[in-house]
Amino acid sequence: MTTRLLNFLDASPVSFLAVKNIAAELEQAGYHRVMPCGPLGEMKAGNKFFVTKNDSSVYAFHIGNKPLAETGFRMICAHSDSPTFRIKPNAEMLCEGGIVKLNTEVYGGPIMSTWFDRPLTLAGRVILRGDNEMEPRTRLIHIRKPLLQISNLAIHFNRQVNDGVKLSRQKDMLPILGIIENELERGNMLMNIICKELEVEKENILDFDLYLADTSPACVFGAHDEFISSGRLDDLSMCFAGLEAMTATSTTDFTKVIAIFDNEETGSQTKQGAGSPFLASILRRIALSQGGNEESFWQAVEKSFMVSADNAHAWHPNYSEKYDPTNHPVLGGGPVIKFNAAQKYASDAISAAVFAEICHNASVPCQKFVNHSDVAGGSTLGNILAASIPVTGVDMGNAILAMHSCRETGSVADHEYCVKAFTRFFSE
Secondary structure: OHHHHHHHHHHOOOHHHHHHHHHHHHHHOOOEEOOOOOOOOOOOOOOEEEEEEOOOEEEEEEOOOOOHHHHOEEEEEEEOOOOEEEEEEEEEEEOHHHEEEEEEEEEOOOOHHHHEOOOEEEEEEEEEEEEEOOEEEEEEEEOOOOOEEEOOOOHHHOOOHHHOOOOOOOOOOOOEEEEOOOHHHOOOHHHHHHHHHHOOOHHHEEEEEEEEEEOOOOEEEOOOOOEEEEOOHHHHHHHHHHHHHHHHOOOOOOEEEEEEEOOHHHOOOOOOOOOOOHHHHHHHHHHHHOOOOHHHHHHHHHHOEEEEEOOEEOOOOOOHHHEOOOOOOOOOOOOEEEEOOOOOOOOOHHHHHHHHHHHHHOOOOOEEEEEOOOOOOOOOOHHHHHOOOOOEEEEEEOEEEOOOOOOEEEEHHHHHHHHHHHHHHOOO
8 A cells, every 4th residue: 555655656746747647547447537628427326537627636526326415425635736846937047167057936835945955857747739729739747867956055155054044945946957068958958858858849849837856766764664755745645545545435325526636835726726616616517417406416515524635744753842732643643633723724523523433433543633822834725615615524634744845754554544534434
């Protein structure tokens, strides 16, 4: 189980590739792809299908035996994106000695210092000229070798580096790409790499969405191989746990849904994000395709339950003062239910009790997280989704260390626990 997760993480450096890999797993499990602009197909019991949006979000559905108005939807929601650095247009910057660096902008909220002195590469999508100007072609790209590096300044020039240094997003976080060998490379080094990788002509490239990614493979570590070390555990580990549960369970009375959104790290307010009405519209179309009406759809919503799966903060042994004194989950302690009095999380006593009972019946331990009252926390998918689908839901996730670092740390046991809990949620 852990090996499958590690392989998925290595193959999914950006949301586009994560969605591609999730779609491949769904197809292998008997789900068929439908287009959002076309009919969803017959909504009879046992039917399985999925739809993607923007190549970076994916929504899968397994139709249940009973009418939606009686049983509703059971949904697991997560997000495909993680903090990183986006390559700007006109990115090449020529420096002394013929060194070329790339102009970048920050995506999300990364711990920027963790990106220094690592072998990095590029991944994303490249847009090519098509037969119709309104329908360009898309090619995904993942250059599977060390290609760039953001190098630190030597301590000899920055004696205060170990005392804490404020980093400039525009100055300090620009990766080195290479040294020009001939004049033909001037201004063309990045484009030449893309053309070679995709075997396309430069004149056919219209644009791209490219991001930096760490090339070091995901791995386990620890005295008993009990820890997981990887980039993008937040939130691809939750995506994969939901996928494992979805594809492992058979037809039930209720309709099962996994919704993997993009752009959670930047606020979710995009057509492929949780702030979009896209999921709500698909759920409504499913209800209407079963011969229902508006009334039956809203009855289904009231019968539904959502698990908003986004990783939680594990207790850090070096910084115990940052955590709530009585609600600080630990690595290996099981899935974490998240609470917030300011309603940044969807969890309340009822939804938390439901999820805790699911864990209990799956023989899985369960933990709770509340922020230290003097430490502001983040938000996630649950309440954003509830704004368009007023469904009962719980915010939860596995506990990890170094959230938003280039390299995060999770627990092997917690991943196994989470898959078991999700499988129980998707079972009768």
